[in-house]
């Protein structure tokens with residue numbers, strides 16, 4: 001079986017190439033923070049960052065991620081120091097079952113990196129591909145706003 | 157393969173939540189408890205009457221004499237000061253791990269951080285029927301508060317004895333007992349050092365009134381929240397064991413199909429692949445999900461299925477196939493008062509209308525998943541279910557083994573909404589694991605979840621009513637076919653009523669769904685109320701109030717009207733306002749909706765939703781608000797566009813791309829108002845806040861356009877205005 005090298009959360013790892021990035025992360029690397037929700041690119045639960053951009057890992061062949069920087073929810077915090085979005089989701093209580101949370105945070109991270117101060121309408125547009133079945137949407141929007149404000153205040 | 161494999165477990169609406177086999181066999185004696193728990197203090201909650209015991213407990217026939225007969229929950233305070241609470245309830249996003257911890261912290265006077273909740277583990281927790289029906293707060297919350305209060309009293313007594321002072325001179329606070337003068341103070345942990353103390357509390361111990369709550373009643377954040385935002389929490393589908401294999405099931409071509417022939421030879425040639433064919437069950441297990449899928453695809457199976465009714469004729473089918481067989485246990489299927497016919501004959505106005513609801517799918521974001529491991533003739537399964545004890549029974553039955561050889565654990569799960577009551581995935585994983593002689597995990601695909609789970613039942617509801625000129629309703633007849641009896645009684649004051657639920661044959665596998673039939677019954681009733689108001693040209697809210705005595709329901713209606721600004725003039729073309737309300741499971745709800753309809757395109761925009769909810773004393777306002785908002789958003793899907801399309805035993809829209817659920821762009825501003833009644837017991841809130849949304853939207857669309865919609869979903873393809 002073909003082996004490939006992936007750069008995941010700052011480490012270089014050799015994996016078998018045969019599957020989607022989602023199953024490589026979950027089954028080979030035991031990074032189960034990235035979730036399966038549909039396998040169709042429809043729900044966003046599997047979202048990771050590839051070179052800083054939100055990508056649906058269920059729609060990404062592992063081989064397509066070679067030589068790129070992959071970040072999963074497990075790699076977002078700096079040690080003990082949570083990412084502003086993680087802090088904001090906690091502060092807003094923006095989760096119920098929280099199964100959608102990893103994907104929400106990763107999608108939002110991609111948004112904030114390209115638009116540091118998104119309006120509510122921009123957030124809704126960007127996040128529309130992420131499904132939350134528990135109906136936590138208003139809080140998720142509020143959490144993204146909060147993270148944007150926090151970043152502004154700390155001058156990041 | 158010679159073992160019999162019993163797979164299909166018929167599900168029926170309502171009834172499913174009401175069978176209660178308390179089957180817990182507690183075999184530890186007192187010494188064993190402490191061997192297992194470590195020294196310290198143990199308090200168990202004893203249920204006095206059998207009905208209550210069946211609700212959330214029922215440990216049968218303990219061996220140790222000191223132990224009570226019927227246990228609902230128990231709490232252990234260890235020498236390290238850690239409080240471990242054991243309950244059969246499970247966490248799937250409704251945040252009871254937090255609210256139950258708050259209940260314990262409140263009464264025991266310890267920090268939240270000292271409390272560990274062990275939930276839904278059939279080996280460690282007392283029997284529990286399941287987590288549904290908005291029952292955790294009214295039952296388990298109370299039991300745990302009692303247990304915790306008793307533990308605190310015992311600790312105070314210990315200190316009083318040690319110090320030879322009166323109990324009343326001591327206070328328990330912050331994990332310590334101190335004398336009121338502040339001279340002496342001792343940690344709980346030190347008090348129980350080396351002890352093996354037990355106490356049983358009766359379920360009727362007095363409790364701190366809600367007005368005095370300090371920890372309960374606070375908007376505390378989700379416990380372990382950090383694990384969820386960092387991806388660390390392991391959901392059922394994330395579980396893993398050494399040497400674990402991934403399972404894949406070969407599904408029939410249609411519902412109720414039987415296997416004609418199967419050729420597994422190609423799959424069996426694949427190295428490391430286990431193939432199981434047992435009756436109608438065909439499955440494989442392999443080292444990765446990719447290999448398992450590949451092996452499953454190599455299996456050639458031929459199925460035979462009879463023609464089956466489809467979505468197009470579903471309502472006709474339900475009306476034609478009334479069985480009235482086996483009425484739901486414990487739930488009334490009829491309600492009669494006065495005499496309907498003479499009242500109907502004497503009425504000034506009569507109205508008869510039919511309302512319908514389609515099958516919808518729960519679509520929990522985490523599909524069903526189970527990891528099974530055999531150890532000799534003992535089986536352990538980790539799975540996402542609202543009924544771990546029920547799944548244990550299903551496993552024991554499927555594999556013909558005693559229940560005490562089966563352990564089911566439920567890691568906090570990616571939601572359920574009434575859709576995860578059954579154990580089919582657990583059985584599949586266990587069957588494959590037994591053949592493979594290794595642990596096997598089965599995770600359903602989204603398509604499997606859409607197809608092989610069960611659905612919220614479709615229904616036909618016929619309402620006939622009679623009313624006087626002044627708008628007083630005098631006769632009310634209400635028949636629900638198939639969807640269920642929950643919430644079918646009217647809260648309005650009508651002297652002559654005939655209300656009935658009619659069981660029918662069902663074209664799809666159906667079962668519980670958040671709120672059960674109360675959503676359908678409220679939709680029919682509250683739409684009909686609006687129609688009646690229109691007949692006598694009364695303002696819809698005023699019409700409701702005229703026919704309503706229930707003070708709690710009146711209060712939520714009034715609060716909703718106030719918040720919404722009900723009664724103001726329309727400010728734009730296409731604008732419409734609607735109201736609906738009701739009560740169910742001890743909670744009272746009223747919802748007002750504003751819509752904006754584009755008469756040209758038929759596009760309906762929900763501009764605003766105001767929901768007022770009252771469920772007695774509030775345990776966690778933040779959690780409650782989350783539940784109300786979530787319920788309102790979930791309700792939007794069923795109200796506006798969700799419907800399962802099916803034909804001849806197949807689901808036609810069983811993909812996330814084909815079955816539309818609410819997304820960010822669909823979410824209107826939602827204002828939720830919580831009315832608190834600290835003088836009333838706390839009731840659950842996961843379900844009832846849904847009830848008003850669909851009828852309020854329908855009524856608002858009528859207000860905007862004059863188009864009356866009588867079927868859910870209301871506008872799967874936009875609104876047609878002729």
Ligand code: FES
Pocket residue numbers: 035036037038039040041042043044045046047056057058059
């Ligand atoms: S699992 Fe990838 S988008 Fe749903």
Ligand code: FES
Pocket residue numbers: 095096097098099100101131132133134135136249521570571
């Ligand atoms: S919190 Fe449950 S799916 Fe979003």
